[in-house]
Amino acid sequence: MFAIIALGGRQIKAEAGRFAYVNRMPHEPNSVVQIDDVLMIVNGENVRIGRPKVEGASVSIRIDEHLKDDKIIVFKKKRRKGYKVKKGHRQALTRITFESING
Secondary structure (H helix, E strand, O other): OEEEEEEOOEEEEEEOOOEEEEEOOOOOOOOEEEEOOEEEEEEOOEEEEOOOOOOOOEEEEEEEEEEEOOOEEEEEEEOOOOEEEEEEEOOEEEEEEEEEEEO
16 A cells, blocks of 8 residues: 655655655654645555545654755856856755555
8 A cells, every 4th residue: 555645845655664755844853744635545456546635545654854965066167267166055854754544
């Protein structure tokens, strides 16, 4: 059994016991959160598709930790002009674990 949920502007496949990395969430680590934006639930041959959401369905997730992704280097250069800019960026992430799919 799995579900497709909308979280942080993305669609994520949720299966009980699996984990995923999403954009930073404002919740504390080790807290359990209910996500009501369930777009689809698949249970064997039974498929429920929401328009746009599945009524009465939710997915409970546990916030494991907050962390930062690897550094991405942005380097810009225009040849023969003496223009060079080097910038970096680290995306703030949250690791979540899918506890259960309700509905």
